[in-house]
Amino acid sequence: MLNERSPWRQFRQGVIAISPICVAAVPIGLVWGALAVERELSLFEIGLMSATVFAGASQFVAIGLWASPLPVAAIVFATFLVNLRHVMMSASLGRRMEAFTPAQRLAAFYGLTDEVWALAEVRSLKERLTPSYYAGLVLPLLLSWTSSTIAGGAFGRVLGNPETFGLDFVFAAMFIGLIVGFRRMPAWLPVVATSAAVSVFTHRLLPSPWFVIAGGLVAVGVAALLAPAERAEVKEA
Amino acid sequence: MELLTILGMAVATYLTRISGDLIMRRRTLGPRTAAALNAVPPAVLTAVIAPSVLAAGPPEAIAGLITAASAFRLPLLVTIAVGVGSLTVLRALF
DSSP: OGGGGOHHHHHHHHHHHHHHHHHHHHHHHHHHHHHHHHTTOOHHHHHHHHHHTOOHHHHHHHHHHOOSSOOHHHHHHHHHHHTTHHHHHHHHHGGGOTTSOHHHHHHHHHTOOHHHHHHHHHHHHHSOOOHHHHHHHHHHHHHHHHHHHHHHHHHGGGGOOGGGGTTTHHHHHHHHHHHHHTTTSTTHHHHHHHHHHHHHHHHHHSOTTHHHHHHHHHHHHHHHHHSOSSSOOSSOO | OHHHHHHHHHHHHHHHHHHHHHHHTTOOOOHHHHHHHHTHHHHHHHHHHHHHHHSSOHHHHHHHHHHHHHHTTSOHHHHHHHHHHHHHHHHHHO
């Protein structure tokens, strides 16, 4: 039982949880690296961006805007918009980090990708989220993402389309599995249905990042409205 | 300029990742705020994938429903395999 709580064991459990995502990130990283090289980023710049920004969606948007002369402000602002969803994730997950020191928190939020966040939230439903488990989620994905984007830059477009093997669906399938995993939450069905409807609707009307923000915010608002105002919260420990 | 852009992107991303926690830290949460925060995971996860599953075409939508159905019964890794497998088959059919 003591062994259950050892940091090394926690770390390994994190690595196991993130491993399918690390595999699925490889073809996407290869494609992004190939696109980045076409826009004349060097391998050093590719690796540096993947390691420091570490956010696939905004990196694709940035490469789409990459031109000469470089529109620095537009790219930085687009990055901020695409990543605005992380504000909600960080507000929610911060409450599950009681076991983290302040320095560990600052470091942990650097690695807060969608997938890391989702797996960390799920973990915190079952047991206390530890820095070791969280590091086990972040480090393999950071390694997989950074190295596959550099490889994509080095080997270019020899590799074909990730859609061929349905690999592009790994993220969607994992997210669906995680969403279903939250089904015992109060007002789960109205929240999920609202989010899906608003997201699909906004996706038709507005450019890319807004559907996530609109769907998330409206659905969170629905949860607040449906909450019984007088009773204490259900899930807070 | 390239390095400056990358640095700006890194800072902008980190700001979005830390700010939710900084805003919420040390606040006593009312029941509505707590309910709203508790709903963030399913709400945002759904918003991220809904267009690419529901509005991308029949294979993705059907594979999404199969994936959701299996998620009620099966472990996550098996669910992912079912989702990817069913989409591969459906794309071949459509």
